[in-house]
Amino acid sequence: MYLPFILASASPNRVELLSKIGIVPDHIIPADISEIERPKELPREVAKRLAYEKAMKVASSIQEGYIVGADTVAAVGRRILPKALDNEMVRFCLNMLSGKRHRLYTGVTIIKKSNGMFIERHRIVQTILKFKALTDDEIESYIKSGEGLDKAGGYAIQGLAQGYIEYIGGSFSNVVGLPLYEVRNMLLSLGYRNIP
DSSP states (O other), X not given: OOOOEEEOOOOHHHHHHHHHTTOOOSEEOOOOOOOOOOTTOOHHHHHHXXXXXXXXXXXXXXXXXXXXXXXXXXXXXXXXXXXXXXXHHHHHHHHHXXXXXXXXXXXXXXXXXXXXXXXXXXXXXXXXXXXXXXXXXXXXHHHHHTXXXXXXXXXXXXXXXXXXXXXXXXXXXXXXXXXXXHHHHHHHHTTOOOOO
């Protein structure tokens, strides 16, 4: 029996990433949930919880399918960097990242819903990155590009920011928004067979 593939995210990056492993979602249903972290919640816990809440919200509203929820959190130590909604937030994030290592966590929850039954898989994938020490001119130039808006940590690795990253350890696709190796294996473990 064919079960539809549902992405619980409006992120165009996640749609594009899935296409790289041969998956085109049947439906895109963004989960409208609060993404505010709880007091004393660690960055990896935030990513895990929000991914689960997104997937579960969408799963509870459909009859059946494979539902993928994901959330990406950037952090310097225990400090979570915001999703940059304006230029000042991009500037704040870049100043925090300048010359330092940081971690990017993506939580992924995949739920297989069939015949009223839920089977779940959960992963948290971590990538470590280090930015060069950024000059004021580099920060202002990046802000003018607009690439950092609406991005966790105020930057998009698939653009100009690649020229500022001295080191990356771990999954590149994780930084873009979805760790493809882990997602593919999670889907296969749930019986999803529409993967080349």
